[in-house]
Amino acid sequence: MNLAKKFTAPKGTILFSPGQDCPGFLILKQGCIKVTLTGSSGREVVLYRVHPGEVCLQTFTCLIEDQTYSAEGVVEEDLQGDLISAGQFRQVMEQDDAFRNDVLTSVALRFSEYQQLIEDVALTGFDARLAKVLLRLVDATGIVHVTHTALAAETASGRAYVSRRLAEFARRGIVEQLAEGIRLCNPAELAQISEQK
Structure with missing residues (x-):
């Protein structure tokens, strides 16, 4: 897309924060963005991750509704992509049927993920949520390299409760808690x- 500018950002970069204006629409080609929401209590929850070919709902909402961000986006894996300015994004959405269809299809899939998150938090037991997260984040060596605080954000819970349930999993021989994860x-x-409810 000739309207876009090349965009890169290293792991750890904060791409956006609550109250910040949206600079444009990022077509992600490589990398991953973790989007989190922090409550007034300080508790953080991971809303979703954006991978190549996917849309960030925060960005989409900001551009369509002319709002500021309400969540934080952090680069989890070095990223590369193309950035379209806000004005150009609206123009392309109006004029390019294929682009508009791709964006709206991705938005619909993201809403399905949101629905699953709400269902998991409201209707699924904590142990099932924790097990899903551990299986999703495990690396090729069989280790999940995250802190208990990070797991709390991933499971929409408190760190102390995560620690208690991991201790129980360890007692049952399901996991082993190591210094590195x-x-x-x-x-x-x-x-x-x-799979339990």
Whole structure:
């Protein structure tokens, strides 16, 4: 797209924060953005992650409604993409049917993920949520390299409760808590737990 400017950002960069104006629409080609919301209590929850080909709902809402951001976006993996200014985004949405269809399809998928998040928090037991997150974040060596605080954000809960449930998982031999993270000792049992309501 000739209207776009090349955009890069290294891991750890804060792309946007609550109250910030949106600079434009990012067509992500490489990398990952984690989008989180922090409540007045200081508790943080991970809303979603943006991967190549996906749309950030925060950005989409800001551009369509001419609002500021209400969440924070942080680069989890070095990213590369093309940035379209706010004015150009509106123009392309009006004039380019293929672009508009791609964006709206991605927005619909993101809303489905939101619905799943709400369902998980409201209707799924905590152990199932924790098991899902551990299985999603595990690396090729079988270790989840996150803190208990980060797991609390991923599961929309408190750090102390995460620590208690991980201790119980460890007592049952499902996980092992290490200095560098959490080793999944029994992924099959975690998968069973993740299916419980």
